Amino acid sequence: MKMFVPRNWREYPSRYRLEASRFTKSGTVYYPKRMVDPETGDTEQETVNLxxxxxxxxxxxxxxxxxxxxxxxxxxxxxxxxxxxxxxxxxxxxxxxxxxxxxxxxxxxxxxxxxxxxxxxxxxxxxxxxxxx
Amino acid sequence: MAGIVGYGAHLPRHRIKVEEIAKVWGADAPSYKRGLMLREKSVPPPDMDTITLSVEATRNALKRAGSIDPKDIGAIYIGSESHPYAVKPSGTVVAEAIGATPDIHCADFEFACKAGTEAMYVALSHIEAGQMKYALAIAADTSQGAPSDALEFSAAAGAGAFIMGNDNVIAEILYTHSYMTDTPDFWRREHQFYPQHGSRFTGEEAYFAHTKGASRAILEKSGMKPSDFAYAVFHQPNGKFHQRVALELGFTQEQIDPGWLAPVLGNTYSGASPIGLTAILDIAKPGDLVFMCSYGSGSGSDAFIWKVTDRIDEVRDAAVRTSKLLEENLIYVDYGTYAKFRHKIRKND
CATH class of the missing domain: 2.40.50.840 (OB fold (Dihydrolipoamide Acetyltransferase, E2P))
Structure with a gap:
């Protein structure tokens, strides 16, 4: 039960502010955020608010x-x-x-x-x- | 000059009519409607609380404030008697949601129905002292009235948010005055679900004495008289008290009409006079003087004199108007749904 607290807390940026990843090469936006663009392998990204x-x-x-x-x-x-x-x-x-x-x-x-x-x-x-x- | 840089409101869409509550308790609806001057009140659904109302009202305030950086907000104060947690701040959630963390001061205020104007008072003080660029004050409640109590006909939900600052203000603060004594007309002890009140004692010795005390003191301090103002708004525990105190102080029906929301909204507690102020700013003209006086049981009143600036015409339609939230797209619920929404039904875990 108490596991929920840290998990929930880690999700604040995506849950509260709708933060998503926009990858530089493809321009694709992923929500929730990802480390790597699965299409291009690109790791260069900026944070956008949906x-x-x-x-x-x-x-x-x-x-x-x-x-x-x-x-x-x-x-x-x-x-x-x-x-x-x-x-x-x-x-x-x-x-x-x-x-x-x-x-x-x-x-x-x-x-x-x-x-x-x-x-x-x-x-x-x-x-x-x-x-x- | 310090003042309001952005303002916004948020209300639930759900409403319950006085008749619907009266029917359950064998009360005489016409006499309640006449006696309290109430027709219906707002009802928050189970997924709405003081924190969610605060975030939505703040987003509207940010739209009207224009392109301010949330990181420049140095303080967030929420005044409410219905903070969702007994221990854990509400303000930090709002700060996180608007992206104002971590260099910020947060505090939750409590003073029955006056907590919201306390937040406004302190936020303004920070700006006047030059402590920070912006300070956010929120007045929000999802208040509860005990089943069958007179308060059940009025206890409602809503929020008003105000970003205070020095530049680009839409309403300058000219004067403030606070007036308080220890007058126990309404309270809720720890671990109790519903508040209690002193019935008729909540009137003369409490609401009227403090509202008039603060109002007369600020008029004297400013050298102004009721006819100098375009609009006036007071705390509205029901429709009747607001109208009576305004007229007895020498204000007119025309001056109070735009901010007199209780007949169709109910008593939004901390939100009452602040949401009334948002409805007034929605229609005010540059140069208008606005009189505001809250009341919180326990007891005290905070009075404010605002002067609307030219910038109001640019920003009023940057976010939804309070009258639209009040009048359009409403969902009427029956008592059963209301009882479920307000957790009045005992269930198994």
């Missing part, structure tokens, strides 16, 4: 959820293509599952993504919400 909006590429609806997300069920898990073309998977929140559709515009919002029972750490990151402004 844009906070995109479109649903595909999704699935979770009705029988793991215990810790039961309060939110049913919810959709979506793969979203962000404005810069990067794809990421995450939970859609503040959204009736009947209203989800491919191509739907979403925004990324900072949310509580996981809680370790009643006494453990709270883990934060981004979820997708329907874009309305």
């Amino acid at each position: 844009p906070l909006s995109g479109k649903v590429l595909t999704y699935t609806v979770i009705r029988t959820s793991p215990d810790q997300w039961k309060d939110l069920a049913p919810y959709a898990l979506a793969i979203v293509e962000l404005e810069d073309g990067t794809r990421m998977m995450g939970q859609l929140t503040d959204c009736n599952v009947e209203e989800v559709s491919i191509g739907m515009e979403v925004r990324l919002e900072f949310r509580r993504v996981q809680t370790e029972g009643h006494s453990g750490v709270l883990s934060y990151g981004h979820k997708f919400v329907p874009k309305w402004y």
